[in-house]
Amino acid sequence: MAAGGGIDPIHQFHINPIVELKPFGLNLSFTNTSLWMVIVTAVVSAIMIYGSSQRSVVPGRLQSLAEMMYEFVASTLTGVMNKDGMKFFPFVFSLFMFVLASNLLGLLPGSFTVTSQIIVTAALAVLVMSVVLIYGIAKHGTHFFGLFVPSGVPGWLLPFVVLIEVVSFVSRPVSLSLRLFGNMLAGHIALKVFGGFVVALTTGAAAGLFTYAIAPLPLLLAVALTALEVLVAVLQAYVFAILTCVYLNDALHPGH
Amino acid sequence: MPVRSSGFVRQGWPLAVASFATLLAGAAQAAEQKHGESGEGASFPPFDPAHFASNLFWLAITFAALYWLMSKVALPRIGEILEERANTIGRDLDQAAEMQAKAEDMAQAYEKALAEARKNAQGIAQTARDTGAKASDAQRHATEAELAAKLAQAEATIAKTKTEAMGNVRGLGGDVAIAIVTKLTGQAPTASEASEAVDQALSRG
Numbered sequence: 001m002a003a004g005g006g007i008d009p010i011h012q013f014h015i016n017p018i019v020e021l022k023p024f025g026l027n028l029s030f031t032n033t034s035l036w037m038v039i040v041t042a043v044v045s046a047i048m049i050y051g052s053s054q055r056s057v058v059p060g061r062l063q064s065l066a067e068m069m070y071e072f073v074a075s076t077l078t079g080v081m082n083k084d085g086m087k088f089f090p091f092v093f094s095l096f097m098f099v100l101a102s103n104l105l106g107l108l109p110g111s112f113t114v115t116s117q118i119i120v121t122a123a124l125a126v127l128v129m130s131v132v133l134i135y136g137i138a139k140h141g142t143h144f145f146g147l148f149v150p151s152g153v154p155g156w157l158l159p160f161v162v163l164i165e166v167v168s169f170v171s172r173p174v175s176l177s178l179r180l181f182g183n184m185l186a187g188h189i190a191l192k193v194f195g196g197f198v199v200a201l202t203t204g205a206a207a208g209l210f211t212y213a214i215a216p217l218p219l220l221l222a223v224a225l226t227a228l229e230v231l232v233a234v235l236q237a238y239v240f241a242i243l244t245c246v247y248l249n250d251a252l253h254p255g256h
Numbered sequence: 257m258p259v260r261s262s263g264f265v266r267q268g269w270p271l272a273v274a275s276f277a278t279l280l281a282g283a284a285q286a287a288e289q290k291h292g293e294s295g296e297g298a299s300f301p302p303f304d305p306a307h308f309a310s311n312l313f314w315l316a317i318t319f320a321a322l323y324w325l326m327s328k329v330a331l332p333r334i335g336e337i338l339e340e341r342a343n344t345i346g347r348d349l350d351q352a353a354e355m356q357a358k359a360e361d362m363a364q365a366y367e368k369a370l371a372e373a374r375k376n377a378q379g380i381a382q383t384a385r386d387t388g389a390k391a392s393d394a395q396r397h398a399t400e401a402e403l404a405a406k407l408a409q410a411e412a413t414i415a416k417t418k419t420e421a422m423g424n425v426r427g428l429g430g431d432v433a434i435a436i437v438t439k440l441t442g443q444a445p446t447a448s449e450a451s452e453a454v455d456q457a458l459s460r461g
Contacts, residue, residue: 034314048330090327
């Protein structure tokens with residue numbers, strides 16, 4: 001509870017060090033963000049590794065879940081790229097599962113949403129674009145830059161088209177990271193605000209018969225928003241993964 | 257769709273490390289700048305560069321760990337499971353088809369054997385009938401021949417007996433003629449004269 005007596009919707013994004021670590025003047029403390037990154041990794045690994053440890057031909061529940069995730073990401077990937085895109089499968093799969101688990105675990109009351117930190121989503125987006133750039137240049141050399149030069153454009157128009165293509169390419173990591181960050185941040189703030197309304201209406205300074213009567217309204221809205229947020233959490237992870245596939249496809253087949 | 261350790265898995269590491277190191281350095285610089293500006297305390301936490309380095313550092317560790325676990329352990333294993341399942345199902349289907357074909361073959365062979373057996377049975381019955389008829393014919397012929405032989409023998413015996421009897425009658429006639437002549441004339445003719453006379457009488461009469 002921050003200043004002002006109400007509930008601070010930003011409080012949930014505060015980063016608190018759990019173990020202070022400051023080598024060479026860098027602040028590398030193990031914080032609540034770090035803790036939830038570890039939890040996300042542990043949960044995903046538990047589902048995927050423990051779930052598949054039985055190796056049964058007729059899968060159990062956890063193995064079905066693991067296989068479902070595998071086949072879902074694999075079909076998404078091969079839908080965007082061809083079969084040769086499967087070399088990026090572990091990368092896309094890890095990204096999707098990390099973002100999905102971060103989003104979903106962040107919805108648990110009292111948890112911390114890793115993907116509501118812009119530096120995290122930015123780092124993931126930069127990682128994707130680095131893979132695109134470095135793989136594209138390593139595989140196709142200067143031919144990769146043909147990505148920015150669409151064929152069949154009249155000569156006088158070419159400089160503008162190339163400029164637009166470059167700008168759109170450079171803005172990809174920005175949109176990729178901001179989309180995820182914004183969705184997570186906004187959703188959690190909205191949830192907290194409506195939750196705060198309920199508390200303010202029932203225990204606030206002006207609490208009375210009238211406020212008690214209307215208190216269920218923001219509560220209902222908060223419940224509905226929670227359902228929406230679950231959808232958004234899954235959808236944003238999917239959007240992140242499929243855009244990653246689209247960008248990686250450029251590295252694989254730079255010709256327009 | 258099994259995941260094989262590909263070129264990207266091997267090339268990906270330096271790339272990931274490099275990009276994270278770059279970001280980390282940038283974050284550290286940003287944090288220092290912010291410190292230099294002034295301790296503007298309650299800023300919006302996601303935009304506070306003070307935590308960038310720590311977040312990046314732990315993201316790099318956890319995401320690298322996740323990537324390693326997924327690409328080396330989980331995904332190849334699940335790929336194997338799925339491939340094995342597809343193989344098992346394919347094999348079972350093949351086996352079922354093979355068994356069905358075999359069963360159909362066997363049914364056909366059975367039908368064929370049945371038809372052949374029926375034909376054989378007819379043949380055997382025909383042969384048996386023929387053989388029976390032939391055997392009874394042969395037996396009848398044999399019996400008839402035997403009877404004819406016995407008849408011929410009997411006829412021969414009768415003829416012989418008759419001849420013998422006729423011979424006896426002549427002998428008897430001679431004797432009777434001697435006795436009669438002796439009684440009449442008192443003088444006995446010789447046997448040869450008697451038999452000659454009998455013969456003359458027989459040829460006459």
